Structure formats: C-alpha cells, structure tokens
Amino acid sequence: MKDRVKRHARSMLSYAKKYYPLAFNDNLVSMPNNRKKGSILRAIALITRYLDVKNDVGLHDTFIRWLKRKEIKWKCDSHTSTYQIAKRIRLEDVISTLQGLREDIKIASTFALVTGLRTEEAMGAIASHDNLCQDGIMELFWDRRTKKANAVYCHPLLHDRLKALKGLTLNALKKYWPRHVSFQFKMLRKVNYTLNVKIEPLLAEFMQGRTGNVSMKHYFLPLLENNRQKWLETWTPVVRQILEPKV
Known part of the structure; x- marks a missing residue:
C-alpha cells in the first residue's frame, strides 16, 4: 500500500x-x-x-x-466532440503556439491549419506540392469510402516555403508534436472548419472533403475560385502572424 x-x-x-x-x-x-x-x-x-x-x-x-x-x-x-472543443480554443492561442515551433514544423502545421487537411493528408500534399499546386489551388484525390476528392488553397505566404520544405517526415512530426504542443494536431483541422464555415459553409465542407464523390468536385471547384479573396482576407493575417511575428 x-x-x-x-x-x-x-x-x-x-x-x-x-x-x-x-x-x-x-x-x-x-x-x-x-x-x-x-x-x-x-x-x-x-x-x-x-x-x-x-x-x-x-x-x-x-x-x-x-x-x-x-x-x-x-x-x-x-x-466529447472535438468540434465543440475547437470552438473553445482561442485562435490567438493557436497562433502563439505555432509561432514557437521549430521552423519546418511551423510551416507544416500552418499549412494544415489553413487547409483543414488531416495529418497524413497534409504531409502527403506537402510532399507532392510541386505537382499538385496549380495557380494556388491543390486538387486532391483519395481512395477511401468516406472521402474521394477535395481541393484546398495554397496560401501565397506558404507557397515558396512549402517548395523549400524538405526532409520532414510524418513520423518526425508525430514524434515532435506531443512533446511541444498541448493539443492534438488534428485540432488544427477543427479550428480550420470553424473559420471557413463563416466564409461559406459549402466551402468549409468541400475543403475538408465531406461533399461526396469525384464528380461533385467539378461542381465545387468554381465555389473555391469564387471565395478565394474572402479566404485570403480571413487567413492572411493568421498566416502572417505565425510566420512573420512582430518583434
């Protein structure tokens, strides 16, 4: 005893x-x-x-x-719903947390935050960035029952940084994250949804791949283009604060 x-x-x-x-x-x-x-x-x-x-x-x-x-x-x-938890997370705290991360982890996690991709999806998209990114939009295809296709924006402030991001692996990210961050990496996806849904609910659904089959992607791609400016206005201040914090 x-x-x-x-x-x-x-x-x-x-x-x-x-x-x-x-x-x-x-x-x-x-x-x-x-x-x-x-x-x-x-x-x-x-x-x-x-x-x-x-x-x-x-x-x-x-x-x-x-x-x-x-x-x-x-x-x-x-x-407990992780989306309900995400609603209680202050964006300012997410920003300050990402600011303090190692540079390559900071870039990868910021990309995951603004795209809403799952951890494995984000790392795969980063690895194939040069092939996928066309005029600031990355079209993605998946071979799974619940998700077949979606597309995300590649933020201009991240574009060149992603091209230069070499050597970061999924295992390295998973090993680093819990040692330095108190919330799970997947929470970035939840925070992304809470912001994107304010721009356009269908956009938030499509970027996270919840809209169904491949054929529906062709319907939603114009939606992506039409909301690009609003998306940039929403996310540019966030990305800039993370990557270019004022001293």
Whole structure:
C-alpha cells in the first residue's frame, strides 16, 4: 500500500513539474478529455493546494473557479466532440503556439491549419506540392469510402516555403508534436472548419472533403475560385502572424 502511494505521489509530482504551465492556460481547454488530462488536472490541483498551505495565497480556489468558468470537467468523457472543443480554443492561442515551433514544423502545421487537411493528408500534399499546386489551388484525390476528392488553397505566404520544405517526415512530426504542443494536431483541422464555415459553409465542407464523390468536385471547384479573396482576407493575417511575428 505504501509503495502504491509513493508511486502515485511521484507520478503526480512528475506531472506537476512538466505541466504546471498549463494552469490558467487555454491550451488546457483544448486538450482531449482523456485520462492524461485528468492526471494533469489532479497534479496541478495538488501543486496549487501545496502552495496554498505553504504560502497562504489562495491559488487552489482560484484554479478551481477557473476550471468551472472554462467548463473543464474532471471526469473523462470519450464522447466529447472535438468540434465543440475547437470552438473553445482561442485562435490567438493557436497562433502563439505555432509561432514557437521549430521552423519546418511551423510551416507544416500552418499549412494544415489553413487547409483543414488531416495529418497524413497534409504531409502527403506537402510532399507532392510541386505537382499538385496549380495557380494556388491543390486538387486532391483519395481512395477511401468516406472521402474521394477535395481541393484546398495554397496560401501565397506558404507557397515558396512549402517548395523549400524538405526532409520532414510524418513520423518526425508525430514524434515532435506531443512533446511541444498541448493539443492534438488534428485540432488544427477543427479550428480550420470553424473559420471557413463563416466564409461559406459549402466551402468549409468541400475543403475538408465531406461533399461526396469525384464528380461533385467539378461542381465545387468554381465555389473555391469564387471565395478565394474572402479566404485570403480571413487567413492572411493568421498566416502572417505565425510566420512573420512582430518583434
């Protein structure tokens, strides 16, 4: 019993040391509501309680009130919609997170953010960028039951950077991401949808490949062209903040 308690104490201390920056941070809101998040919450709660006892600062109660205000639950819920989580993520936090990443990861993740492609799709599109990108539009085809074709914009500020992006692999991205970012890579796709749907709902659906078969792609391509300017007006400030932050 004592050994079990000691192991739990060491585990909580390790989590507290590693994840204490997430206290009062909206990145904690965007994390999947799983066992890991539960452990992080408990660790932060314990460290804030310890600081209260030691310094009488009232930090624990402040943290608990913050959790309630952000509607963060202690109990794991595997059915929580990631799109609902994405609505609670502040775009400013996504931007600041991507700003601090390694340059090649920053470019790849920004591309995923503005296109709404899945992780594997984004990396595949980057690898084939020179062949796929035609006048700022990349037409994509897929061999799967739920997704056959879609097309995405290639942002002008990313175009040359993508051409020069060499050597980054999917495995390298997957290894790097959880060590440096608190939310899952797929959340970029959800954030993309929440912004694109404000431009044109059908555009948001088409760019993420939810419109059905290949023949429908020919119907939606004019929609893509017609909304290019609105899309650029929406995403250019975001891309510029990530890639060209003001010092």
